[in-house]
Amino acid sequence: MDAWPNETPAPSAQQEHAARLWHAGDFDGAARLYAEAAALSADPAPLLLWRAHALRAAGQPEAALVAYSQAAAEAPADPAPHRHRGHALRLMGRVEDALAAYALSVALAIGATGTPEAEAAIRALESESPTFPEPPRAEPPVPAADPAPAPAAPAARPAGRMISPPRPPSLPAARARSTVLAPPPRPRMAMLRSGGTSSGIGNQGVGGSIAFDVSDLLLHFGGRRTVTGIQRVQASLVGAALNAGQDAAYLAYDRDRAGWRAVPPDALSRLLASAAAGADTSDPDWILARDTVLDAAKSGPLHGFANGAMLVNLGNSWGIPDYFRGLRAAQRAAGIRYVPFLHDCVPLVMPEHCVRTLVQDYVRWFSAMGVHAHGVLCNSECTRADGRRFLDALLPGLDLSTEVVPLDADPRGNAAPDPSALEGTRAPRSPEPYVLFVATIESRKDHLTVFRAWLALLRRHGPGRIPRLVCVGAPGWHAEPAMNLLEGSPELARHVVLLHDISDGGLAALYRDCLFTVYNSHYEGWGLPVTESLAWGKVPVIPRHSALLESGGDAAVYVDPQSELDMAATVERLLFEPGALEQAAQAVAARRPRRWEAVLAQVQDALERFARLETPPAPERLALPLGHHISLRRADALKPDLTIALSDTVRDGPGWRPPEDWGTPLAGGRARLRLPLPPGSDGLLRLHLELRGGAGAPLSFTLFADAVPAGTAMIPDPPGGDFATAMPVEVAEGTRLLELELDAPEGTGLRGLMLCRDDDLLARLDFLEAQRLPSAQAV
Structure with missing residues (x-):
């Protein structure tokens, strides 16, 4: 096997x-330890x-094919890989696949296919013994690979050009390649290419x-122990x-x-149990359970x-x-299918009620989600309709399968009622009556309208006849109007109880x-x-x-939106009409919430349906439009945009740092751009790059x-600061993907790039x- 010269x-x-x-015959154990060593190695x-x-x-x-x-x-x-x-494929009887692997090995070794030299090298590999080496018995060095038998590599190409020669003739019995030049210097970092695998090791x-x-x-x-919402x-x-012992992995x-x-399931189970058991983040038992995970x-x-695994978020x-x-x-490594759960599209529907940074994060995620997902779980028909509307505008023609999984589950099994958990708070004590409002205090939850209605009731009927309003939720985005009303009205403040970080009990x-x-x-x-309220009757x-x-169904009592009156x-x-509350409660009693296990079973049924669908791989869903400028800056848009998806998908491999306001820094070493081509892109193209010089x-x-x-190119003495360059690329007919390693x-x-x-x-x-010209933005 090939080795780095003088670098073992x-x-x-x-x-x-x-x-x-x-050498003891425990090959499974050896494979496991090699995987562990690779996970810790800078050169795995x-x-x-x-x-x-x-x-x-x-x-x-x-499994060996995956590891190769x-x-x-x-x-x-x-x-060498x-x-x-190819040897492993040949032993399995997959001759055509083996020839394709041999052809790629030869192309990397000598930089040519379709030539007499390349064909001779492929035939030599076909006749070579398909055995593999054994590690030394004592103090094994980093394994060395024996090179493929091939003639010496041709002379290095002149720097600065990336124009390929005409397409070479097809290989007999092997896959034809579109464009081949001299191989590049050997990469020193992980890199993924079409048909390759991920850097995930384990x-x-x-x-x-x-x-x-x-x-x-x-x-x-x-940062928190109690859980709310999503x-x-x-x-x-x-x-x-x-709890069901499902055969699943839990990942971070x-x-x-x-x-x-991987997160150990038993440790995660203990963490969730500890989260439900209290709200004190200084509890030693909580700290141990949290830190272990x-x-x-x-x-x-x-x-x-x-x-083919499902990654479900x-x-x-x-x-x-x-x-x-x-x-x-991971998708290229093992063909995994990604299934997100769409809980809402509120940042797109009502961005005015969300923190601006949340809207920007959500827009970046949603812009790229449709390119990568193989199905989407939605918690309601409303959310599904919203998601489809925005996806259709972003990626017309993408028929992404969606399944609705309602969240009508009974929360009462999470923790038994524990009034002692309310000691030291202003929470009312039985038998004092009160009305409950569970929501983060933010503009979207509209506490202001409820507070105004309560103040009107207090003034109309007097504090002795109006129950207190207990609000469970921490102050959040744009809570000031509601909080100002409380501060300015002592009468209302005495009747409104604010609680947060309350345990499940x-x-x-x-x-x-x-x-x-x-x-x-x-x-x-x-x-x-709403579901929690119905579950408690x-x-x-x-x-x-x-x-x-949908969550309220025919059991809720509805009011006009945002109507104080x-x-x-x-x-x-x-409160005051005889029998009104009892009659409304009868409709609630007739509604039977289901267990979370039933919701999970519906999720699993949806995943099985997604697994049977033929979904186009991510590179086929989004090609790079010719002549379209792609910014690599951190996107701060407030609605989904195709350019955001392109900016995300062209950056590939581990050589990048997260985008910043000016662009995307490189981590040092090799980074890769992945440029899927639209049909009919053959001919002479130009790849323009906007760079920032470093050291x-x-x-x-x-x-x-x-x-x-x-092909290869070089800028031997790049200028400092921002500059741009362009490279000619001759694209052969049928080429689907260009990748540029920097x-x-x-x-x-x-x-940016174009x-x-x-x-x-x-x-x-x-x-x-x-x-050269500063951009002008409309105001």
Whole structure:
């Protein structure tokens, strides 16, 4: 096997132990230890190659093929993984696939296909023994790969050009390649190419075919213990899966490695139980349960997805930078299917009621979600209609399957009512009557209208006849108008009780003992407090709109949206009209909420249907339009945009840092651009790059066309600061994907790019003007 010249590091303890297990005949154990060593190595490719050999020795050829592909992804210019993968395929009787692997190995070794030299090299590989090496018995070095038999590489090409020669003739019995030039210098970092694999390293297929992403839930627990809204839904569904012993993996996204780390199910189960048991974040038992899981999420083994697995996100991921970059790598590695849960489209429907940064994060996520998802779970028909409307505007013609999973689940099993949890608060004590309002105090929940209605009732009937209003929720976005009304009205302030960070047991006690509930949101994707109210047999008073019509059904009492008069009149009727509250409660009693296990079963049914669908892979859903300028700056748009999706999808591999206001910095070393071409892109094109110079070191570029090296270029002395460059690219007919690797020092960055036809003078002029003229924005 090929080795880095003069750069063999000392073997790790895992490597030495793996070699001992190998020679003892424990090939499965050796494969596992090689995977662990690779996860900790800055250069995992040789270790992954040893893992693949061990899997072959263990009689697991399919798993070995995956490991060979992982090794190829980590060292994309190394012919050895493709060569050994070809040997494994040949032994499995897959002759045509083996020839394709041999052809790629030869192309990487000598930079040519379709020539007599290349064909001779392929035939030599066909006749070569398909055996694999064994690790040394004592102090094994980092494994070295034996090179593919091939003539010496041709002389290096002149720098600065990326024009490929005419398309070479097709290989007999092997896949023809579009564009081939001399191979580039060997990459020093992980890189993924078309047909390659992810940088995720670990035990292949751990946890079955379903993996639940709990990243945002763990981020929530990093600062809080009680769960509300989306986190409550996610905790309930994940808890149901854990309690049922479902064969699933539970994963946390590692942004630095652009992969997922496994979270131990038993530790996660203890964390959820501890979260439901109290609200004190200084409780030692809570801290132990939390830190055990958070430590695993930071340093646990990287997860290796089973082929075709489902990655299901029951919460949200719009606050996690570069999430989709890791997802694309995993999708290419194992063909995984990504299924998000769409809880609402409120940041798109009513951005005025959301924090601006939340809207921007959500827009970035939604813009790219449709390119990557293989199905979408929605909590209501309202949310499904909203999601489809915005997706149709963003990606016309994308028929993305959606399934509605209503959240009409009974929360009462989470914790028993615990009035002692309310001690030390202003919460009313039984038998004092009160009305309950559970929601974050923010403009969207419209506490202001409810407070005004309560003040009108107090003045109309006197404080002795009006029950107190108990509001459970922390102050949030634009809470000032409601809070100012409380501050300016001592009469109202005495009758309104504000509580937050209440344990599940305390919340259950409040639901159990209240007269009825109100929930006055401007817009909802579902409205979980409405379901909670119904489960406790309490009448919810809610506005007549959005998904509240679904969560409330025929059991809720409806009011005109944002109507202080109707809210006051409805509360007045329930309080004072004989039999009104009892009659409304009868409709509530007739409604039977289901268990969270039933909701989870509906999720699983939807996942099975998604698995049977043929969904176009991400690269086929979004091509790079020729002549379209793509900014690599952090997008701050307030509505979904195709350019945002393109900006996300063109950046690939682990060589990037998160986008900033000026562009996207490189991590230092190699980073990759992935440029899917629209049909009919053959001919002479120009690739324009807007760069930011760093330490003054040379910048080198390597072009791949459909995964085959297609040319190199260099800027030996790049200027400091912002500058632009252009490269000619001759694209052969049928080429579907261009990839450009940038080898640059840390501090370098990419501000934008454009791919256009060489004779598109208007696009070229627009690009040049954008470099020299400040942009003017309408005010």
